[in-house]
Amino acid sequence: MINYFALTVSEMGIGKIELVIICTVILIFPILFVYASKNLDAKEVFEWMMEKPNDWIGKK
Secondary structure (H helix, E strand, O other): OOOOOOOOHHHHOOOHHHHHHHHHHHHHHHHHHHHHHHHOOHHHHHHHHHHOOOOOOOOO
């Protein structure tokens, strides 16, 4: 005998508003993650630090 375990969304207590929020985050997070990763790569940060070496915290 095979027993499957599954709960419906309503059994978990997730309403329509929560479901919309969850789906929105699932769709938006990967896009923002890729965008932020491109802007925060180590090479660009290092180049910025070398352009203005007296402006960053480690130069004291």
